[in-house]
Amino acid sequence: MAHDSSHAETEHYHPSWKEYKWVALWLTLITVAEVWFYYIPAFVASSAFVPTLLVLSAVKFAVVVMFYMHLKYDHKLFRALFTGPLIIAVLTLLALLMLFSKFGGK
């Protein structure tokens, strides 16, 4: 039964109001930065623009999943149930983009 109680402990830990407040602040700041970058023509024209936005978006995604969805504190089975399909989805997306950019024409 120790197994069960350890589940209960890990499952029921949720961040405090202060942590949630900081998470919300960071999410807002990252969103503001993304929109700000969008309005800098020189940066939009540079090769760093798309990777920067993708990284910022991935950070926001991960922060929401870890803190708001509590996946950081939850059981590893939940992590597997989410990250497994997510990895398949991302790989499928990349494979389709590669296939269509190579064979799809313009």
Place this chain on the structure above:
Amino acid sequence: MTVASAAATASGAHEAHEHTHYTTTGLDNRKIAIWAFIGSECMLFASLISTYLIYKGRSVVGPFPHTPWTNPATGQVMKPILNIPITSASTFTLLMSSLAMVLALAAVENKDKPLPPNAGLGDRMLASSKLWLWGTCLLRATFLGFQAYEFTSFVHEGLTIKTNLFGSTFFTLTGFHGAHVTAGVIWLGTLLAIDYKRGLGPKDALNVDIAALYWHFVDVVWIAIFTLLYLIPD
């Protein structure tokens, strides 16, 4: 451990968690189900996003999302159709609704804990599940309002689901997302109705947690859509 003592322990555990449905993993099967559902939703939205990205920049006629276009009927040069300030505001409401949702869950989980005698207005607000559930619903409804405004203005500017590849993929992707937001608002509305009828308490925390997981998933999908569709040009 004998069979009898194991049964007694299981019975005690069952009484302690009368509303939970534990499996051999020791986890509630409803929570396993929602995570499996969210996993399948990842693949649904990945297919919609893939379709959008594959057809990105391949529209033959306007309106275009990021570049000016000439209206063939009037010969007038039109601005790019996407309205980034409006969408940024709607994204902000979505992010704040997720904050309100986690606070609603925390309020439900801590309903049994008495407030300290010197509790201020902030403490009383944090302990009110109704306040945060209302806040979450209203913020999401605001997001839907922004989306309705965006769709209407696009149709007025000549972009429908049949106009070009951008219109088809844009309305399909954001329409599916909007339908998920609508489902979330209805789901949360039922929780709010229960809270008014008999009050939500710690025994309902798992039900609220499951609704919150769905809620946040819809949020993370929008995080991807906002960047890939609105901010990254063709």
